[in-house]
Amino acid sequence: MSETVFTYAAPALKFGPGASDEIGHDLQGYGARRVLVVTDAGVAATGHPARIADQLAARGLEVTTYDGARVEPTDASLVEAIDFARDAGPFDAIVAVGGGSTIDTAKAVNLLTTNPGELMDYVNAPVGKAQAPSQPLLPLVAVPTTTGTGSESTTICVLDVLALHVKTGISHPALRPRLAVVDPRLTLTQPAMVTAASGMDILCHALESYTARWYADFDAKRPEERVPYCGANPVADMWSERSLTLLAGAFRTAVRDGSDTAAREQMALAATFAGLGFGNAGVHVPHANAYPIAGRVRDYRPEGYPADEPIVPHGMAVSLTAPEAFRFTFEADPERHLRAARLLEPDADLGAGPDVLPGVLTRLMRDIGIPNGLAEVGYGDADVEPLVDGALKQQRLLATAPREVTGEDLAAVFRGSMEHW
Ligand SMILES: NC(=O)c1ccc[n+]([C@@H]2O[C@H](COP(=O)([O-])OP(=O)(O)OC[C@H]3O[C@@H](n4cnc5c(N)ncnc54)[C@H](O)[C@@H]3O)[C@@H](O)[C@H]2O)c1
Numbered sequence: 001m002s003e004t005v006f007t008y009a010a011p012a013l014k015f016g017p018g019a020s021d022e023i024g025h026d027l028q029g030y031g032a033r034r035v036l037v038v039t040d041a042g043v044a045a046t047g048h049p050a051r052i053a054d055q056l057a058a059r060g061l062e063v064t065t066y067d068g069a070r071v072e073p074t075d076a077s078l079v080e081a082i083d084f085a086r087d088a089g090p091f092d093a094i095v096a097v098g099g100g101s102t103i104d105t106a107k108a109v110n111l112l113t114t115n116p117g118e119l120m121d122y123v124n125a126p127v128g129k130a131q132a133p134s135q136p137l138l139p140l141v142a143v144p145t146t147t148g149t150g151s152e153s154t155t156i157c158v159l160d161v162l163a164l165h166v167k168t169g170i171s172h173p174a175l176r177p178r179l180a181v182v183d184p185r186l187t188l189t190q191p192a193m194v195t196a197a198s199g200m201d202i203l204c205h206a207l208e209s210y211t212a213r214w215y216a217d218f219d220a221k222r223p224e225e226r227v228p229y230c231g232a233n234p235v236a237d238m239w240s241e242r243s244l245t246l247l248a249g250a251f252r253t254a255v256r257d258g259s260d261t262a263a264r265e266q267m268a269l270a271a272t273f274a275g276l277g278f279g280n281a282g283v284h285v286p287h288a289n290a291y292p293i294a295g296r297v298r299d300y301r302p303e304g305y306p307a308d309e310p311i312v313p314h315g316m317a318v319s320l321t322a323p324e325a326f327r328f329t330f331e332a333d334p335e336r337h338l339r340a341a342r343l344l345e346p347d348a349d350l351g352a353g354p355d356v357l358p359g360v361l362t363r364l365m366r367d368i369g370i371p372n373g374l375a376e377v378g379y380g381d382a383d384v385e386p387l388v389d390g391a392l393k394q395q396r397l398l399a400t401a402p403r404e405v406t407g408e409d410l411a412a413v414f415r416g417s418m419e420h421w
Pocket residue numbers: 040041042043046071072073098099100101102104145146147148149150151154155156157158159186187188189190191194197198201304305306314315
């Protein structure tokens with residue numbers, strides 16, 4: 001029997017310049033007295049977390065700051081953060097000030113300081129034991145400083161399991177922040193490449209959830225089987241379409257001139273909207289491919305990111321196979337792919353066919369300085385097999401693709417993504 005039901009959930013949202021000045025008031029509403037502020041070194045250097053900590057202290061809250069979140073968290077970095085919080089706690093609320101890396105670190109800290117056991121007990125199977133939390137979590141206030149992941153709205157924490165060279169996650173509705181505070185002023189200091197990469201993450205969230213398998217094309221689930229991601233649906237579509245329109249108006253400007261407050265605000269809205277969409281619909285092939293692309297990096301070090309370790313940032317990793325992935329999914333629903341392309345380039349005469357959306361994406365990627373394909377970040381044809389193996393492990397994501405995806409299909413997508421222009 002086919003599914004007939006879709007679901008939608010989201011945190012409370014406070015959006016706009018100045019929204020982050022009210023966090024002390026919001027926390028007092030939760031009855032909080034001892035608060036942990038989580039951030040990373042790069043964000044700490046902007047002064048935003050210290051300003052927020054001072055604001056909380058001025059309201060009489062006791063504040064401890066952890067500024068050791070790792071950019072693209074690993075199991076080891078999360079355990080370090082959890083150990084810190086277990087030693088310094090107990091706390092009764094957590095505030096995450098940073099990009100997806102920081103917000104995901106705070107989610108793991110929240111889970112493991114309120115619940116028994118260790119990180120791997122909760123990590124998705126088959127890598128971990130996929131246990132559900134047995135105890136309630138603390139209120140988490142998520143304050144994004146990048147315009148990208150939407151992690152402030154979602155139920156997941158993404159991590160790299162170092163020993164296995166795989167990226168995986170923890171996914172449970174209890175991880176969703178209580179409140180998302182999106183203050184576009186905090187995003188003005190994002191370096192251009194962070195704006196470009198995290199913006200490609202927004203774009204792929206919107207495009208993948210918009211082209212995902214329709215919720216009614218899944219088998220019917222029992223209530224206890226429902227997952228946060230239920231496939232494309234009328235509510236998620238609304239967020240995704242609006243996000244694409246915002247990106248069309250602001251993305252190139254925000255990368256070119258980071259001080260353009262109007263463009264920054266539109267990007268913050270776009271990230272929020274896409275998060276609310278994909279956080280309920282799900283993502284598919286480009287995200288599945290991004291996990292091994294990021295996990296198997298050798299020596300690529302993009303500008304704007306910490307230079308101590310090689311990294312293909314999440315949004316960049318997602319975008320590198322996106323043009324080919326959407327060429328592959330086109331036949332599942334041509335009209336949706338074309339409509340998305342028209343939302344992104346409303347003034348162009350784009351024509352029709354499977355090349356339209358890939359063309360829109362590669363023009364944008366070239367304009368904002370995203371690498372010209374997998375070759376530029378260090379991959380070659382000999383890497384296709386392990387990349388395919390890594391992507392095939394992301395069955396949860398591939399199941400959301402609008403058509404069946406085989407290893408051969410993925411190999412063609414990876415091979416076609418070595419060089420885009
Ligand atoms: N949980 C989810 O729903 C979800 C969704 C997508 C991605 N992710 C994860 O999020 C992570 C990526 O997060 P991201 O793209 O937001 O970037 P990020 O948090 O990794 O930050 C990127 C870099 O930008 C710096 N930075 C962030 N904000 C800044 C600012 N305002 N000013 C100056 N520097 C700033 C950081 O210090 C860091 O060096 C990845 O680990 C990815 O897997 C999670």
